[in-house]
Amino acid sequence: MIPESLQGISRMFKIKIKVTLDSGSTTKQGIVMRGGKKIVRKDEYRETSSICLMNEEDMKFIGVVESGNVKLETDVGSVVLKVVKGDCPRGLVFVPKGPWVNSVIDADTFESGSPHFKGMTAEVQATDKRVLEVDELLRAYKPGE
Amino acid sequence: MKTMTLKLVRMPDAGLEAENIRPESFAGKSVDEVTNIELFSGNKTLRLREVFEVEGNTAENAGEQHIILEGDLSRVKRIGESMTCGEITIKGDVGYHLGENMSGGIITVEGNAGSWIGTDMTGGEITIKGNAGSFIGCARRGMSDGMGGGKITVEGDAGSEVGDGMHGGEITVNGNVDSFVGSYMKAGVIKVGSLGSRPGYAMMGGKIIIQKRFEMPFYFRETGKEGDYACHEGDVGFKGKGVIQAKE
Amino acid sequence: MIYREVTCPVCGCGCDDIEVEVEDNTIKNVKDACGIGKSKFGEIGSLDRVLKPMKREGKDFVEISWGEAIDAAAKILVEADHPLIYGFSENSCEAMKVGIDIAERIRGFVDSQSSHCHGLTIIAEQRTGLPSCTLGMVMNYADLIIYWGSNAMDSHPRHMSRFSTYPRGIYRKQGRRDRKIVVLDVRKTCTAKIANHFIQIEPNKDFELISALRIALDGGEIKQEKIAGVTWEEIKKLAEMMKNCEYGVTFVGLGLTHSAGKYNNIDNLFSLAKKLNDYTRFSVIPMRGHYNVAGFNEVMTWRSGYPFAVDYFRGYPRYNPGETSVIDMLARKEVDAMLSISADPGAHFPRKCVERMAEIPLISIEVARTPTTELAELIIPGVISGMESEATYYRLDNVPLTAKKFLDPPFTQTSSDEKTLRMIYNRIVELQEGRV
Numbered sequence: 001m002i003p004e005s006l007q008g009i010s011r012m013f014k015i016k017i018k019v020t021l022d023s024g025s026t027t028k029q030g031i032v033m034r035g036g037k038k039i040v041r042k043d044e045y046r047e048t049s050s051i052c053l054m055n056e057e058d059m060k061f062i063g064v065v066e067s068g069n070v071k072l073e074t075d076v077g078s079v080v081l082k083v084v085k086g087d088c089p090r091g092l093v094f095v096p097k098g099p100w101v102n103s104v105i106d107a108d109t110f111e112s113g114s115p116h117f118k119g120m121t122a123e124v125q126a127t128d129k130r131v132l133e134v135d136e137l138l139r140a141y142k143p144g145e
Numbered sequence: 146m147k148t149m150t151l152k153l154v155r156m157p158d159a160g161l162e163a164e165n166i167r168p169e170s171f172a173g174k175s176v177d178e179v180t181n182i183e184l185f186s187g188n189k190t191l192r193l194r195e196v197f198e199v200e201g202n203t204a205e206n207a208g209e210q211h212i213i214l215e216g217d218l219s220r221v222k223r224i225g226e227s228m229t230c231g232e233i234t235i236k237g238d239v240g241y242h243l244g245e246n247m248s249g250g251i252i253t254v255e256g257n258a259g260s261w262i263g264t265d266m267t268g269g270e271i272t273i274k275g276n277a278g279s280f281i282g283c284a285r286r287g288m289s290d291g292m293g294g295g296k297i298t299v300e301g302d303a304g305s306e307v308g309d310g311m312h313g314g315e316i317t318v319n320g321n322v323d324s325f326v327g328s329y330m331k332a333g334v335i336k337v338g339s340l341g342s343r344p345g346y347a348m349m350g351g352k353i354i355i356q357k358r359f360e361m362p363f364y365f366r367e368t369g370k371e372g373d374y375a376c377h378e379g380d381v382g383f384k385g386k387g388v389i390q391a392k393e
Numbered sequence: 394m395i396y397r398e399v400t401c402p403v404c405g406c407g408c409d410d411i412e413v414e415v416e417d418n419t420i421k422n423v424k425d426a427c428g429i430g431k432s433k434f435g436e437i438g439s440l441d442r443v444l445k446p447m448k449r450e451g452k453d454f455v456e457i458s459w460g461e462a463i464d465a466a467a468k469i470l471v472e473a474d475h476p477l478i479y480g481f482s483e484n485s486c487e488a489m490k491v492g493i494d495i496a497e498r499i500r501g502f503v504d505s506q507s508s509h510c511h512g513l514t515i516i517a518e519q520r521t522g523l524p525s526c527t528l529g530m531v532m533n534y535a536d537l538i539i540y541w542g543s544n545a546m547d548s549h550p551r552h553m554s555r556f557s558t559y560p561r562g563i564y565r566k567q568g569r570r571d572r573k574i575v576v577l578d579v580r581k582t583c584t585a586k587i588a589n590h591f592i593q594i595e596p597n598k599d600f601e602l603i604s605a606l607r608i609a610l611d612g613g614e615i616k617q618e619k620i621a622g623v624t625w626e627e628i629k630k631l632a633e634m635m636k637n638c639e640y641g642v643t644f645v646g647l648g649l650t651h652s653a654g655k656y657n658n659i660d661n662l663f664s665l666a667k668k669l670n671d672y673t674r675f676s677v678i679p680m681r682g683h684y685n686v687a688g689f690n691e692v693m694t695w696r697s698g699y700p701f702a703v704d705y706f707r708g709y710p711r712y713n714p715g716e717t718s719v720i721d722m723l724a725r726k727e728v729d730a731m732l733s734i735s736a737d738p739g740a741h742f743p744r745k746c747v748e749r750m751a752e753i754p755l756i757s758i759e760v761a762r763t764p765t766t767e768l769a770e771l772i773i774p775g776v777i778s779g780m781e782s783e784a785t786y787y788r789l790d791n792v793p794l795t796a797k798k799f800l801d802p803p804f805t806q807t808s809s810d811e812k813t814l815r816m817i818y819n820r821i822v823e824l825q826e827g828r829v
Contacts, residue, residue, distance in 0.1 A: 159728075187727070325654075328657070381613065
């Protein structure tokens with residue numbers, strides 16, 4: 001159990017934690033995805049697909065509270081997500097599938113055809129940066145836009 | 146041996162498929178005819194001269210033909226496919242499907258090689274001086290029998306999946322293999338310098354030798370020692386009689 | 394007007410008991426669909442709905458005519474060296490057939506969502522074989538249901554209520570009480586919370602657990618106390634449960650296909666199921682995620698002999714997942730033009746693939762705006778298959794069914810994606826023959 005006083009220190013020193021990254025479907029993300037609401041109703045899309053489910057103790061370890069933001073970083077890149085308390089074991093985070101998590105997922109399929117959607121090693125730390133909107137994410141891909 | 150040297154001068158954007166680069170396609174041809182040999186990039190057909198600068202001689206018989214390739218061939222696939230005799234030397238890196246379905250001859254790669262090396266091989270020799278990708282001496286997708294004969298040597302490290310469905314021949318990787326060596330193996334010998342995880346899945350026969358200490362998976366039973374090596378038999382779950390030896 | 398026995402064209406359950414009330418070609422009410430399904434029915438009137446073909450001009454899109462769009466799409470595909478036709482999972486078998494015809498005609502390659510989802514399951518199926526059954530058999534016979542790496546409550550919300558857990562079956566007249574539900578996963582999902590038994594597995598260690606179960610089945614012993622974070626005692630108990638059931642089914646999800654080991658995990662599971670049939674009746678059913686992704690494998694196999702990731706570069710079909718699959722081809726930049734239909738690779742592909750998609754001419758045939766349409770050169774309005782056009786589809790247990798049409802699309806230039814693809818195909822033929 002990490003006392004409240006230490007959580008502030010974790011946050012100040014931007015303590016990082018090493019985790020396994022799991023990504024996949026959730027009902028809420030599915031409702032937006034299937035409903036054709038990804039662009040015009042981008043708030044709902046962002047709210048359902050740019051979240052990071054994390055174990056409560058892990059959250060305290062890095063000094064982040066529910067609905068605070070975290071930076072998720074892998075070898076591929078990093079992305080800012082909103083943290084939500086989840087039934088994850090310590091050392092595992094779950095992010096719904098979508099453009100946020102995919103911006104840090106490795107395309108190497110190890111000759112299987114399927115990329116590393118589940119099981120990548122990642123680092124998580126508290127951040128003050130904000131979560132990007134879907135069009136901001138996409139703008140990074142289309143050069144010269 | 147008569148030697149023909151091919152120097153890579155232009156790599157098409159989407160890679161190259163070069164199954165026609167093998168001694169059988171060169172022997173008995175004039176140099177002009179060799180420059181006309183078909184190579185493929187996506188749905189386009191190219192002539193060899195559009196990609197390589199050619200120098201040297203062709204032999205009358207394929208068994209006496211040596212082909213040397215120079216340049217970064219890491220995106221060139223299928224060299225030596227279905228080769229039966231002769232020699233190919235690649236002075237650089239090479240892409241996928243090297244020596245697929247090979248039954249004779251010698252291929253040497255001085256750099257690194259991609260994945261799917263020696264698939265369905267029944268004879269001949271492939272040597273990679275650098276590192277190799279995954280699927281070495283394995284079966285084609287959907288097939289249960291893989292390499293039946295011949296020899297593959299990788300002096301560096303390899304990825305995963307070595308000797309899947311192997312039923313003859315020899316594979317040696319001096320360096321490390323990530324995972325899945327000898328799955329569904331029936332016969333043959335695989336030697337590795339070191340191994341990440343999960344050897345001998347559904348192994349029924351054959352032998353895997355690991356040149357480093359290795360914690361055996363629980364689906365292999367300890368059977369004793371042979372010199373410096375601890376011996377294990379499995380895959381126990383499949384009542385297999387495959388042998389894995391690891392140096393103590 | 395009330396339409397009954399309407400099919401929901403979303404997840405692999407293919408629920409065909411939906412009731413829809415339609416007035417003036419808009420949906421007024423949807424009964425019996427789950428939250429995701431209801432949302433899909435709402436897509437008909439989505440604010441993001443694509444109503445006219447559009448072409449990119451700089452940062453914006455301008456409207457063009459259908460004729461111009463079909464012509465532009467055909468030209469892009471004909472001129473490419475490595476064109477890709479991708480998607481189809483939420484589309485009809487009829488449209489798939491035409492899409493495959495296009496790939497063959499332009500000598501490109503064709504792939505669908507299955508390549509990076511349950512394609513791995515199919516690879517295992519090809520090597521080891523799959524002992525399986527239909528969802529009807531599950532409902533009527535199964536007394537032991539295992540969800541392995543599958544969070545059915547979130548991915549297929551009505552799966553448990555329609556097929557596996559709650560319905561009364563011919564030999565399971567007491568419904569839930571006649572069944573034991575076991576969940577194996579790396580975290581306690583909502584499916585796990587309603588199971589009789591939840592087994593938490595260490596991430597990336599499913600392979601070892603399956604091998605341990607195999608040994609436990611034969612009454613063998615191992616030295617280790619725990620495998621994959623599960624005690625040997627628990628493993629033996631699970632093996633006994635599986636051995637002693639009357640009719641067992643494992644629903645396998647992406648938790649198994651996507652973690653370390655990949656298709657070897659599934660191969661191991663299928664092999665275990667085969668062995669269980671020495672003791673009892675045991676099946677495995679992959680939890681296909683889209684309503685007709687299984688259909689793509691059926692149609693692709695019918696047309697080419699291979700289930701997905703097929704290239705026609707040489708004029709004949711070739712298959713090597715990991716090489717000819719969409720993720721790998723995009724990551725290696727071996728695609729120089731792409732047509733995406735009923736798919737959102739812009740949202741669901743890893744960064745490196747999306748980077749390539751942004752570099753090449755991309756045609757998106759879509760119902761509503763998505764990250765993919767926002768990256769495209771050309772957007773063509775999609776027709777909702779199974780609602781606005783009739784569709785043959787294969788449910789996740791590979792049973793072929795028909796989804797009725799009960800609405801018209803909000804444009805008249807096409808009546809189905811099959812027809813739209815047919816227009817592109819015909820224009821491709823004209824262009825190719827014009828060159829001769």
